[in-house]
Amino acid sequence: xxxxxxxxxxxxLVLSFLFAPSSIQAADSQTxxxxxxxxxxxxxxxxxxxxxxxTISVMRAGRAVKVRLHGIDxxxxxxxxxxxxxxxxxxxxxxxxxxxxxxxxxxxGRIVGEVILPDILSLNKELVFVGLAW
Numbered sequence: 001x002x003x004x005x006x007x008x009x010x011x012x013l014v015l016s017f018l019f020a021p022s023s024i025q026a027a028d029s030q031t032x033x034x035x036x037x038x039x040x041x042x043x044x045x046x047x048x049x050x051x052x053x054x055t056i057s058v059m060r061a062g063r064a065v066k067v068r069l070h071g072i073d074x075x076x077x078x079x080x081x082x083x084x085x086x087x088x089x090x091x092x093x094x095x096x097x098x099x100x101x102x103x104x105x106x107x108x109g110r111i112v113g114e115v116i117l118p119d120i121l122s123l124n125k126e127l128v129f130v131g132l133a134w
Contacts, residue, residue, distance in 0.1 A: 039101035039113070047093045052077055053085025053132060056093055056115065058100055066110040069124045070103045072133040085132040093123055 048064050049057030053074030057064040074085040099116040106112050115123040127133035 039103065041102040042099060043102070044097060044099045046097050047095060050086060050090045050094055052082065053089050053127060055110070056089065058098060058115075060100075066108075067100055067115065068106055068110045068112045069127070069133075070112045070114050072124050072128055074127060074133045081132060085127065088127065088130065088132055089123065092117060092126065098123070 043058075043060050045059035047056050047058055051057070051066070054069040054072055056067050056069075058067050059065075074089075075082040077083060077086065093115065096118050098118070100111065100113045101116065102111050102113040104112040117123055117126075124133075
């Protein structure tokens with residue numbers, strides 16, 4: 001395949017990767033992300049605390065457990081945007097029932113997982129999408 005047909009094919013291939021359905025549209029027309037992590041365990045509980053942008057406390061079996069958001073890192077509280085990241089996480093998750101897809105435990109014994117909000121959006125990916133995590 002040479003010439004114009006090759007260029008059309010390559011253009012189609014590149015565009016299909018760029019616009020492949022990897023997200024859903026939220027009600028307010030902002031792009032929102034869904035979960036993609038393979039879990040070793042799953043539980044649902046109410047968020048009862050937010051330590052910082054990427055660490056929350058979720059009720060599990062009658063007690064609060066720390067959950068570190070998998071695959072992301074937010075600025076610490078005293079770093080630029082640290083307070084904004086914590087506020088965003090609080091606004092989206094605090095007092096809400098979430099589903100945690102447990103991926104691992106960290107060296108401090110915290111659960112590491114993906115947190116799915118009531119509107120079926122990934123908190124982890126939303127923080128990255130709005131620029132408050134990397």
